[in-house]
Amino acid sequence: MRSSFFAVTVNNKKVDVAHAASNYDFVNFDSTGPVMLSITAAEPGFWDRGVDIEPWRLGLRATRHGATIQCRLPAATKISISRPGDVL
Secondary structure: OOOOOEEEEEEEEOOOOOOEEOEEOOOOOOOOOOOEEEEEOOOOOOOOOOOEEEEEOOOOOOEOOOEEOOOEEEOOOOOOOEOOOOOO
């Protein structure tokens, strides 16, 4: 069930990634304040098409550095991160 396709850190601490379905991986973590979320894809060009963070009403934007994206979350929240056009 552990995914090897993504490596995730929260405030520079590694978080296990679970593989739930064909194109669905997820993480859960607790937070009492803002966090820096970092996601590195095993595939070097994975984020070439861009990054969508939903819900869009939160206005969250990711920065990209090669195969890694980063996003600051101001508080505990449930989000979904995908590439534009990807569907389950």
